[in-house]
Amino acid sequence: MDGGSGHGFVPPSASFDKSRVLDxxxxxxxxxxxxxxxxxxxxxxxxxxxxxxxxxxxxxxxxxxxxxxxxxxxxxxxxxxxxxxxxxxxxxxxxxxxxxxxxxxxxxxxxxxxxxxxxxxxxxxxxxxxxxxxxxxxxxxxxxxxxxxxxxxxxxxxxxxxxxxxxxxxxxxxxxxxxxxxxxxxxxxxxxxxxxxxxxxxxxxxxxxxxxxxxxxxxxxxxxxxxxxxxxxxxxKGVRTNMRKRIGVTPGVEVGDIFFFRMEMCLAGLHAQSMAGIDYMFVKGGLEEEPVAVSIVSSGGYDDDADDADVLIYSGQGGNVNRKDKQVADQKLERGNLALDRSFHRANEVRVVRGVKDVVNPLSKVYVYDGLYTIQESWTEKGKSGCNMFKYKLVRIPGQPGAFAHWKSIQKWKEGFSSRIGLILPDLTSGAESIPVSLVNDVDDEKGPAHFTYFPTLRYSRSFNLKHPSFGCTCQNACLPGDLNCSCIRKNGGDFPYTSNGILVARRPLVHECGPTCPCIPNCKNRMSQTGLKVRLEVFKTNNRGWGLRSWDPIRAGTFICEYAGEVLDKVKVYQERDEGESNEYLFDTTRVYDNAFKWNHEPGLLDEEPSAEPNEYYDIPSPLIISAKYVGNVARFMNHSCSPNVFWQPVLYEHNNESFLHIAFFAIKHIPPLTELTYDYGMLQSENYEVQSNHTPNGKKKCLCGSSNCTGYYG
DNA sequence: GAGCTTTCAGACCC
DNA sequence: CGGGTCTGAAAGCT
Structure with a gap:
């Protein structure tokens, strides 16, 4: 959501009359x-x-x-x-x-x-x-x-x-x-x-x-x-914003932002109605106040026409069209319908939210904020029930960043009706992952990243001595939340780390998943980071940061994205290579430190829980882990650094007391719209651990190109 | 798919 | 008229 191109949008002056800004x-x-x-x-x-x-x-x-x-x-x-x-x-x-x-x-x-x-x-x-x-x-x-x-x-x-x-x-x-x-x-x-x-x-x-x-x-x-x-x-408790209704831009909400619940839009002030599709406010019109629409949500409840990405035929509300328990009736020119009618005559901008089916969870919807529209036409027509319905033709104001249009394109790519521009490889994993990962370059002629071997998980160059016997839980089927007989759950402080739809609940010092010796089924919910990719990803050429990673699917906060795969290295070997002047930009090192720490877990105070109910967010890793994805790796090696990232890493232990089963899993910090680059904070090498590598930047750090407002300038 | 939710607007009342 | 209270509508969600 950050760093999107949606911010700063001001409607073209032709359609932006300051005198009409009513707030x-x-x-x-x-x-x-x-x-x-x-x-x-x-x-x-x-x-x-x-x-x-x-x-x-x-x-x-x-x-x-x-x-x-x-x-x-x-x-x-x-x-x-x-x-x-x-x-x-x-x-x-x-x-x-x-x-x-x-x-x-x-x-x-x-x-x-x-x-x-x-x-x-x-x-x-x-x-x-x-x-x-x-x-x-x-x-x-x-x-x-x-x-x-x-x-x-x-x-x-x-x-x-x-x-x-x-x-x-x-x-x-x-x-x-x-x-x-x-x-x-x-x-x-x-x-x-x-x-x-x-x-x-x-x-x-x-x-x-x-x-x-x-x-x-x-x-x-x-x-x-x-x-x-x-x-x-x-x-x-007043944790909400933009309560004052306004016509036009909602400060802080960018075109393309996605939501997974109607209440999220209420809290953000984008659309204050918890259920109704039309939100409106009263403004002075002549002598009397009149209602004008500020935002609408189109989510398929009525017979709308939403095939075109820039035009929306929206139905008015009422008439009991979608209520089975009531008699259908003609819609009346009141409430939201009246507001849309007034907005049509005043040529006000109306915010449009498009509801789409969630690919990952087809039972629920994703709401895409598609920016500002104006109403071009308004009429009534007989609906399927034979009753009169209001119809409004909304047209998107040009010049706004693509939002819903992206979704339409992606749908076509998936259905094979049109192919991705710049597609180099349909699946760079060659089937190593259950979901293909496209390789795309639509900015220059480079035909792909330097050669590497795709491997979906960790590879050890030496065999580990099992210092402690490894033991797992005894659950026969799938481990179930609340089952304190499950030793894996007890290891997580009694909490099941994931919700039933596979979302990580909280960052933890260490997430304990079930491992190879646990008898539970392979798709036990407590093996989230071991079951492969969940969203459709593409590796793409960025404008100025080499290759990067992004998703075709919308990603919910807490979604598992991928693990950091590669060869596990000894610290000694890493230093050796560095001394020999061999550069390796594909290192993951758990000993790196973070200036841009962030808080992700819930506030116990909001639930009247004891503060201890909130697991602390500071990682506690049994022993340092250094992974090189230079020669062997997965999609994670393409994730770039950002000072305001949308992804974080979380150490995960597959089995008890066994360092050879430590993995690094990546999860979404917030909801991530499709085609938004996935980035995480690389952190900094601890100063005593690194030597000066380059003359270009202080202390061998690399110049950061993340472009976010809180960029620290350097990383690495 | 029915049933249980919410927020806000609008009506009503003092 | 201002403010409190109640009710109904509504393109949700499991």
Whole structure:
């Protein structure tokens, strides 16, 4: 989602009349808001922040540098220049961090931006803590103003800020609950980081809730709908953004972004209706207010025509067309239909979300944000039921990055109706993987990467002495969540590492999968990283970074992508080769350290769990592993580095106590749209381990070309 | 496929 | 008129 070409889109001036931008931002003070109880304890920030393991920075939401990726003009706040700000606890606290505050996928936030976002952390002992009056215990009571409808939103603006209880892990296993407070500014108007934070938080919570539910002996009565539960918690605690409805761009949501639940779009502010297909708002039109459409979701419930990637024939709502229990009737020119009609006459832009069937999970849908459209025609016609229906012809505003059009192309490639432009090889694995991997170059004449042998997993050059006898679980069929008799599950702290549809729930020091001596079936859910590729990948030539890896399929956060295959090397051998001047750009080394640490797991505080319920995210590897994919390897060798990656690696142990079964598995950090390059953070060699390799960059590092707003400049 | 969910808008009432 | 409360609609999800 990051680094996409979708950001910064502004409709062409011909169709972009500033006078029609109806969401002029009210002038607001951006001075941070602070707790001012008479006896509030002093604001101390150091305890939860550090010391940290080497290479890790604390997770610190909302202290974000406003990079160029942030959304366009709707998103530009001015920072106040009041001198008193420098005396505020926030700016004063910023320098207490060992490392600059950090946002997932973003580094080097600073006091300036903290102030801009008006974020605060309050000590839990503060008598401002909203927990005291049970504020958090009842979602219905929590943040009542957030439940107000549009008409009563004024109250929300005058109202107090929203308090959020989150815990901050100090990296030593002990967490301390803090109250994070931020004002209606962030709730009303988002940006890329805010949207990312909300969606990451949502999915982590949803995965955890699914995990808890699936571990129950008798599912049912619990959380059947983890998506609704997670969204409910976040909405009641104010972890959402872009609540202020607007026509046009939603700041922080880029054309091409994908969603797996309707509630994700609610939380991000792209489409505020949890079920309805048409979202609208009221604007002044002459003397009276009138409704205008802001966004629609087309997902096949009605008889729409969505064959063309740039044109959509959308049906109006109502008439009970898709409700079996009710009598069908003519649609009325009211609600969403009226709003679309008004938008047609006013020529307003309407955001369009296209719902498509998920290839991986055909029962569910993927929602693709396809950018801004305008309504060109509107008419009524008799539907199949014989009743009148409204129809609207929406045409995509030109100049926007490809989104739904990509999906259409990919569908054709898969069906063989048209072949991929620049296709060199239909399957570079020569059948070594169960799913083919295309080799594509549509930028220059290079016919392929240097020769290597495709091998899907690890290869050892020496045989390991089994220091400990290897033993697995005793499950006869498939290991089941919640079965604490399964020793593999117990090794994972009692939690099944994956949800039933194969999504990794949380990063862990080490994920324990079932191994060769476990009697469970080969497609036991606890062998996720051993069962080959899950999505249709292609190796492609990038513009400036050699070959890269990307997917034809949409990828959900937590999806297993591939392992790092190759030859396992001795450290000695690696140094030897380096001394001999032999370069190897295809090394994976578990001892590398990370400046751009990110937080991926759920916040226990949002579930009223003990902080210990959240596995810590710092890897604990039995012994260092160095893999060379120079001569032997799989698709992972083509994954490039990025400072704001969309993939992370996770150590996985296939069996107990046996280092020869340690593997490196890659998982998606967030939802990744098709044809978005897959990247992970290569990290840095620890300084005592490497020698100067090159004169070009400091300390033998390579110049980073990831192009993200928080790029550190170098890696390696 | 039925049944259980949500959010928001709109109506109603004080 | 403003604000609280209730109800119904809705292109979801398992």
């Amino acid at each position: 002029i931002k009210p002038l607001r003070s951006l001075v941070p808001v602070f707790p001012n109880p008479p006896q509030a304890p002093p604001f101390v920030c150091s305890p939860p922040f550090g010391p940290f393991p080497p290479g890790f920075t604390p997770f610190y939401p909302f202290s974000v540098a406003q990079g160029p990726q942030s959304s366009p003009e709707l998103n530009q706040h001015k920072t106040p220049t009041g001198a008193t700000n420098h005396e505020t606890p926030i700016s004063a606290s910023a320098h207490l961090f060992r490392t600059p505050p950090h946002f997932p996928g973003v580094v080097n936030g600073d006091a300036e931006t903290s102030r801009e976002y008006g974020v605060q952390f309050l000590n839990e002992n503060s008598n401002m803590g909203a927990k005291q009056d049970g504020f958090f215990d009842d979602p219905k009571r929590a943040a009542p103003h957030l439940r107000a409808s549009n008409s009563s939103r004024k109250k929300a603006k005058k109202s107090k800020d929203v308090d959020i209880s989150l815990s901050v892990d100090n990296g030593k296993g002990s967490s301390k609950n803090f109250v994070m407070r931020f004002d209606s500014l962030q709730l009303d108007d988002g940006n890329r980081e805010m949207v990312n934070y909300v969606l990451t938080t949502f999915d982590a919570l949803r995965r955890r809730l699914s995990q808890i539910e699936e571990a129950k002996e008798s599912p049912g009565g619990g959380i059947k709908r983890a998506d609704l539960k997670a969204a409910n918690i976040l909405m009641s």
